[in-house]
Amino acid sequence: MAHGPLNTASSPVWADLVAAALVGTERRAPALPPADGALGDLLGRLAPGEDQAGALLGVAAAVALYRRAGWLPPLSAAQPFPPCQPDDLPPCSARAGAHLSQMLAGTHAAALPEWLAALSAVGRAVPASLLPALLDHGWAKASLQPLIAPALGARGRWLAGLNPDWDYASGAGAAAAQEDVTLLWETGSPAARLTLLAELRASEPDRARDLLVASWASEKVDDREGFLAALAQGLCMADEPFLEQALNDRSERVRKASADLLATLTESALSGRMVARASQYLRWDADAKPQIEVTLPEEYDKAMQRDGIVRKPARSGMGEKAWWLSQMIEQIPPDAWCKLWDASPSEILKAKMPKEWRDLLLSSWSEAARRHGDQEWLEALIALRRADKKLGELADLLPYLPPARREALTLELLQAYQPLAGDHPALAVLRSLAGPWGHDLSIATLDALRRRFHADDKALRTDWHLRAAMLEFAERMPADLAGQAGAMISDEMRELPYWGGTITQFEELLHFRDEMLRALRES
Amino acid sequence: MPPSLTTDHVLSLAPDAASAKSGKSLSSPRSWLSLGQHDQALWGECQGSGREPYRTQIDLSEPAFRCSCPSRKFPCKHSIGLMLLLAGQPAAVPEAAPPGWVEEWLATRAKSAAAREQRRQAAEDDPAAAEGRRAASQAKAAAAREAKVSAGAQELGVWLRDQLREGLAAAPGRAPAAFERMAARMVDAQAPGLARLLRAMAGTPASGDGWQGRLLEQLARMHLLVEGYARVKGTAEGDVLTAEEQADIRSAIGFTQSQEDLLRGAGRRDRWRILGRRVEDEDRLRVQRTWLWGESCAAPALVLDFSAAGQPLDRSLIPGGSLDADLAFFPGAAPLRALVQRRHGGIETLTALPSFAIAAALGSYAAALARSPWLERYPLCLGPIRLAQTGDGWLVCDESGRGLPLAPQFGRAWELVARSGGHPFSLCGEWDGDRLTPISAWVDGFIDLGGSV
Numbered sequence: 001m002a003h004g005p006l007n008t009a010s011s012p013v014w015a016d017l018v019a020a021a022l023v024g025t026e027r028r029a030p031a032l033p034p035a036d037g038a039l040g041d042l043l044g045r046l047a048p049g050e051d052q053a054g055a056l057l058g059v060a061a062a063v064a065l066y067r068r069a070g071w072l073p074p075l076s077a078a079q080p081f082p083p084c085q086p087d088d089l090p091p092c093s094a095r096a097g098a099h100l101s102q103m104l105a106g107t108h109a110a111a112l113p114e115w116l117a118a119l120s121a122v123g124r125a126v127p128a129s130l131l132p133a134l135l136d137h138g139w140a141k142a143s144l145q146p147l148i149a150p151a152l153g154a155r156g157r158w159l160a161g162l163n164p165d166w167d168y169a170s171g172a173g174a175a176a177a178q179e180d181v182t183l184l185w186e187t188g189s190p191a192a193r194l195t196l197l198a199e200l201r202a203s204e205p206d207r208a209r210d211l212l213v214a215s216w217a218s219e220k221v222d223d224r225e226g227f228l229a230a231l232a233q234g235l236c237m238a239d240e241p242f243l244e245q246a247l248n249d250r251s252e253r254v255r256k257a258s259a260d261l262l263a264t265l266t267e268s269a270l271s272g273r274m275v276a277r278a279s280q281y282l283r284w285d286a287d288a289k290p291q292i293e294v295t296l297p298e299e300y301d302k303a304m305q306r307d308g309i310v311r312k313p314a315r316s317g318m319g320e321k322a323w324w325l326s327q328m329i330e331q332i333p334p335d336a337w338c339k340l341w342d343a344s345p346s347e348i349l350k351a352k353m354p355k356e357w358r359d360l361l362l363s364s365w366s367e368a369a370r371r372h373g374d375q376e377w378l379e380a381l382i383a384l385r386r387a388d389k390k391l392g393e394l395a396d397l398l399p400y401l402p403p404a405r406r407e408a409l410t411l412e413l414l415q416a417y418q419p420l421a422g423d424h425p426a427l428a429v430l431r432s433l434a435g436p437w438g439h440d441l442s443i444a445t446l447d448a449l450r451r452r453f454h455a456d457d458k459a460l461r462t463d464w465h466l467r468a469a470m471l472e473f474a475e476r477m478p479a480d481l482a483g484q485a486g487a488m489i490s491d492e493m494r495e496l497p498y499w500g501g502t503i504t505q506f507e508e509l510l511h512f513r514d515e516m517l518r519a520l521r522e523s
Numbered sequence: 524m525p526p527s528l529t530t531d532h533v534l535s536l537a538p539d540a541a542s543a544k545s546g547k548s549l550s551s552p553r554s555w556l557s558l559g560q561h562d563q564a565l566w567g568e569c570q571g572s573g574r575e576p577y578r579t580q581i582d583l584s585e586p587a588f589r590c591s592c593p594s595r596k597f598p599c600k601h602s603i604g605l606m607l608l609l610a611g612q613p614a615a616v617p618e619a620a621p622p623g624w625v626e627e628w629l630a631t632r633a634k635s636a637a638a639r640e641q642r643r644q645a646a647e648d649d650p651a652a653a654e655g656r657r658a659a660s661q662a663k664a665a666a667a668r669e670a671k672v673s674a675g676a677q678e679l680g681v682w683l684r685d686q687l688r689e690g691l692a693a694a695p696g697r698a699p700a701a702f703e704r705m706a707a708r709m710v711d712a713q714a715p716g717l718a719r720l721l722r723a724m725a726g727t728p729a730s731g732d733g734w735q736g737r738l739l740e741q742l743a744r745m746h747l748l749v750e751g752y753a754r755v756k757g758t759a760e761g762d763v764l765t766a767e768e769q770a771d772i773r774s775a776i777g778f779t780q781s782q783e784d785l786l787r788g789a790g791r792r793d794r795w796r797i798l799g800r801r802v803e804d805e806d807r808l809r810v811q812r813t814w815l816w817g818e819s820c821a822a823p824a825l826v827l828d829f830s831a832a833g834q835p836l837d838r839s840l841i842p843g844g845s846l847d848a849d850l851a852f853f854p855g856a857a858p859l860r861a862l863v864q865r866r867h868g869g870i871e872t873l874t875a876l877p878s879f880a881i882a883a884a885l886g887s888y889a890a891a892l893a894r895s896p897w898l899e900r901y902p903l904c905l906g907p908i909r910l911a912q913t914g915d916g917w918l919v920c921d922e923s924g925r926g927l928p929l930a931p932q933f934g935r936a937w938e939l940v941a942r943s944g945g946h947p948f949s950l951c952g953e954w955d956g957d958r959l960t961p962i963s964a965w966v967d968g969f970i971d972l973g974g975s976v
Contacts, residue, residue: 014736021739024690053687054680058750060743065896068956069889072882076926078918080909083945095611098530102547128944129970132937159941162912511553 014067017060025052032059039066084158089125091153092520097127099516104133108512110475112137116147118520125153135159135166145169149195167192185211190223198230205234213242221251228257235261240268247306259308263331264372270307275336277304278328284341284351291352292361296321322360329364334377345380366393370400382409391425395432406433407441414441419455420448422465431469435476442477446488449473453493453503461498474506479513486511531971533606536586536838538596542603549604552615559619560609566625567605567616579605580625582632585839589628597835668713672776673756675712679705680749683742691738699725716777719805720745747896748775770854775897780853782862790849790864793817795824796873798902798951799842799962799973811836814902814953814962815850815861816877823902824850824861842962843969844870856894859901876965878906878949881921888954903927903959906949910940919950919959930960935972942966 013033020030029052035043039062046058091097096119103112119126126134131152138148149169152160161170168191184196201208212227219227228246231239239261246258247270262270283293296319297304300311304324308331313323337348353361362381369377378397385393394413398406410433414426421427430445437445449470452460460466477485486507494500537543549569552558556568556576563584568576569592577592579601586606588598609616621629682705686694694701702725709718720741727738751772753759764772774780800813811828828837840846840863847867852858879887884903892898911918911926917936918926929936929952939948939961948966952959962973 018736018739021687021742022690022692022735024688024692026688027690051684053684054746056687057683057743057746060739061747061896064740064743065892069892072885073925073927075924076911076913076918076920078911078913078920078926080911080920081940081945087944094530098547098611105544107544107548128941129938131941155941155944158944159937162940163937511551515551 014063017056017063020056021060025056030056030059033063035063039063081162085154087125087153087155089123089153091127092119092122092124093522094127095522096124096516096519097130099512099519100126100130100134104130104137108509110471110509111513111516113144113147114475114513115516115520116144116151118517120147120150122520124520126151126156128155131156131159135163135169138169139165142168145191145195146198149199164189168195170195181207182211185215190220190226193223194226194230197227198233201230201233205236206238209239209242216242216246221254224249224251224254225257228254228261232261232264235264237265237267240265244269247308252310255306256308256310259331260371263333266333266336271332271336273303273307274328274331275340277307278325278332279340281325281328282337284343286341286343289352290343290347292348292354294325294354294357294361297324300324318360322357326360326364329361330367330371332368333372334365334368334374335372345374345377346383349380349384366397370397373400375401375405392428394425395428398429399432399434403438407438411441411444414444414448419452419457420445420466421452421457421459422463427465427469431472433476436478437476439478439481442481443484445473445477446481446485450488450493453489453496453499456496460496467499467502470502470506471509474509474513477510479510479517482507482510482514528606528610530607530610531843532841533603533610535841535971536598536606537603538598538835542596542598542600545600546603546607549600550607550611552608552612554604555608558605558608558616559621559625560616561618561621564621564625564629565605565609565616566621567601567608569601569604571601577601578624580628581605582629587632595833669756671712672714672752672778673758675709675714675717676749676752676776677758678712679709679717680746680753683746683749686742691735691742694738695728695734698728714777716775717745717748718777720748720775744896748772752776765856767854767856767858771856771895771897774853774855785851785853785862786864788851790851791817791820791861792847792849792867793819794845794847795850796845796877797840797842797870798823798876798904799971800840801953801960801962801973802836807832809834809836812900812953813840813842814951815840816902816904817850818845821877823859824852825859825900825902826863827860841870842971842973843873845873846870857891857898859891859895859898873969876906876949876951876963876969877904878908878965879904880923881905881908881919881925881927882923885954892956900953900955902951902962903954904949904951906965907947908950909943909945909947910936912936919952922947928958930955930958933961933972935961939964939966939970939972942970 013035016031016033020028032043032047032055034040042062043059046055046062049055092100100112100115103109103115134148134151135156138144145168152169157170160166160168167189170188170192181196181200185193188196197208197212200211209231212231216224224246228243231243243258243262247255247262249255249258259270262268263274265271281295281297283295285291285293298321300309300320305311309324309327311320311324313320315323318326334345338344341348343351349362349365362384365377366381368374369381378401382394382397385391385397391413398409400406401409410426410429413429414420414424417424417426452466489503489507494503496503533546534543537546548554554569556570558567560566564580564582566578566580568578570576571592573592575591577590579588579590579592579599581588581598581602588602590599590601592599592601594600702721706718706721706725709715709721724738724741724745727741728734730737750759750761751764751768754761754764755769755772770780795815795817798814798816800811802809802811804810809830809832811830813826813828815824815826816822817824826840830836846863846869849864849867850861851864853860853862881903884905888901888903891901905919905921905927908919908921910929911920913926915928916931917929917933919929920926939950942948942964943966948964950961950965951963952961962971964970964972
């Protein structure tokens with residue numbers, strides 16, 4: 001051990017004694033080591049007579065103490081870490097820090113993303129003492145990394161650069177801090193470079209793309225795919241030449257990623273090609289009773305491959321040709337069909353379709369409406385699913401509407417059916433509806449929950465679906481409803497068999513979020 | 524209690540990590556049905572799983588705790604939670620007159636304190652009579668024990684020579700059984716100190732590279748102890764040992780010193796900085812080592828506390844504080860272990876840690892070791908230092924460029940790097956001759972590193 005305090009090899013006298021002790025005095029009489037000064041005098045008085053083993057022990061005791069008392073650590077080649085830059089953000093209050101420490105220890109960890117976002121919003125940094133635990137947490141949980149990076153401050157970034165496990169965060173803030181972006185881009189780890197690219201993309205989109213273009217040829221496949229994803233933010237037509245170039249990539253995943261980006265640019269050449277391609281297979285028959293005719297592509301050609309259409313079906317139970325067609329429809333902005341056929345979304349959806357292809361068309365259009373965020377199509381699809389009584393599909397459509405509209409629709413759905421049980425159509429929608437929710441929807445949900453617990457029907461005890469949903473709700477409702485939620489829940493409810501724990505957790509998480517956000521605002 | 528109660532102080536009172544965690548979850552006003560405080564006491568009612576709410580009360584002057592919950596931990600999570608609440612949000616606990624149940628308890632406490640004082644006074648007034656009764660019966664038992672220990676030590680001396688005669692190369696084949704057997708023999712011989720050293724030695728042959736040297740050093744040191752004891756008993760010839768050296772040998776063998784005698788003797792008054800503490804489990808015993816540093820004597824002291832499993836340890840010496848007190852030192856050539864004899868005032872908040880270069884701190888250790896070869900641990904107060912990471916673990920580096928290795932079990936090195944931002948700071952730790960286990964640091968304030976929480 002290089003830094004082992006007492007090194008046997010470095011001291012010949014001691015090494016001789018150890019060697020003699022290993023062999024044993026009955027095999028070989030030990031030779032006493034020569035020594036000068038006071039140690040020599042002492043050892044001289046321990047000369048072996050009959051008692052060789054005793055003498056060896058005595059000498060070993062004296063020499064061992066002599067060495068230990070005189071030992072100084074060697075001059076070390078290891079360099080202490082260089083000091084960090086002055087802090088750029090003030091740390092949050094001790095109380096806010098205590099909340100973070102609790103979450104990092106596993107209590108109410110669900111609120112951590114919200115805490116991190118709120119911290120960045122008030123322009124505070126994580127207290128230095130908690131940085132290592134937070135960086136470790138982000139190492140294990142990649143989804144938190146984008147939230148951790150802006151909460152670090154200069155000290156956190158400095159620290160992240162010292163430990164290879166944490167380098168995902170070391171690129172954070174470099175762009176804003178005007179540090180040497182090019183150097184970090186050329187020498188950083190993949191994780192640090194990805195963070196850097198994403199940050200730079202937010203502030204200087206063209207510079208970010210140019211950085212990537214310059215090094216593109218030498219990037220690894222996995223990295224190329226990740227870097228492309230970072231371009232999604234602030235995507236514009238200036239990116240098209242590069243992305244069009246990336247369609248020639250050898251990797252199918254890279255081609256697909258690039259095509260997906262181009263498809264969101266309605267002006268792009270790829271969008272044009274895709275519309276031209278798909279319109280060969282869907283024909284609009286504008287009769288008094290309009291109908292859509294469907295044919296399937298016969299051949300998988302090079303052009304399709306280049307435009308990111310994957311050959312082998314990813315979904316089971318779907319034929320190859322149907323799979324190709326569905327990918328084309330998903331890439332095209334659904335609005336393109338309205339222009340092409342001069343019809344509104346609901347007219348298109350009400351048209352007569354071949355029975356065997358109806359599901360494929362509806363699911364592909366749903367995906368296209370989600371990708372392109374087409375409100376009109378989403379609304380038309382929702383109306384159709386409601387008319388068809390296919391309420392299970394709503395959870396895949398509703399959450400993509402703007403917050404006010406989606407919450408109003410959810411509220412309508414919530415109040416149209418009773419009670420709020422596992423099979424309630426609003427439950428699946430609520431579970432996929434991202435937070436933070438508005439007050440109206442939250443209060444209506446609380447009320448529906450209260451009525452369900454009050455009724456205490458037979459199915460309640462085994463309603464695992466609702467139970468799992470409760471804790472998600474506690475993450476998404478506005479935290480300032482904590483008091484109101486507590487007032488709506490009676491002691492009987494807290495003692496419901498099988499349910500008491502969940503209800504208490506629900507209350508506690510809401511209260512915790514309330515306190516934690518208050519503490520951050522006060523700091 | 525220190526004038527300002529901090530969260531860290533409260534957490535250092537928690538008997539274990541689980542209590543600290545549960546305490547934190549009870550540290551919000553909504554966990555409490557009622558709350559109140561006045562200058563001496565703090566109280567609250569907490570709805571637990573029982574029908575009646577638990578009544579938690581704390582006498583802040585010591586602090587002392589009482590709670591009606593059935594937990595065997597002490598202090599319980601309710602007491603921890605209540606104090607955390609006071610530390611974190613003092614305004615949430617209203618000033619009030621104590622309710623009946625608090626009043627009652629405080630009165631009982633005052634009464635028993637008075638009774639204790641009376642007994643102490645009585646013993647002081649007539650020490651001779653009590654002493655005489657005790658001495659007669661004790662002398663007989665002591666003589667019997669000395670005989671047993673002598674026989675055991677003699678046997679151990681022969682056993683040690685046998686190890687060296689046969690050669691240590693055979694040790695890995697015989698350990699740990701041979702060491703455990705000898706340790707059991709030493710327990711029978713009423714020499715628990717020797718038994719403990721033997722047990723610690725049992726793992727050495729399997730401790731990796733360089734075990735041969737470590738084992739020889741341990742055996743040789745034990746030999747020195749056995750030989751020393753023979754001189755104490757006059758059964759072997761050689762140098763005459765001083766009373767302090769004899770005391771070191773007796774205490775290493777496992778004789779205990781009467782604490783009452785010690786407390787009656789003269790103490791050393793100083794302002795003692797409480798550097799930090801470590802708690803370790805030895806067999807079924809929990810051992811707490813609290814390290815102090817005397818401001819005017821510029822020397823360390825060690826206060827030991829023991830508790831059987833689950834029992835509370837004395838937590839009244841709060842790391843990061845300082846205390847004007849008389850300390851009674853156990854006799855020894857390099858006196859280190861001490862008892863708090865008399866306090867002059869409460870614990871005040873520390874303003875700095877003592878700090879020395881590595882060479883100077885190791886110089887004090889060497890001086891103590893030279894006088895007392897069986898010294899197992901010694902506090903080092905280092906600074907200004909910085910941390911460096913190597914393939915073999917962490918190093919504490921001072922300005923001379925020397926690097927002292929940290930114990931690999933120490934898990935908060937990154938936290939120190941983060942808090943210091945790479946700038947020099949002060950660090951106190953326990954040095955076992957090989958590695959440093961940090962107990963506290965000073966980075967813009969005191970950091971307790973030794974607690975179990």
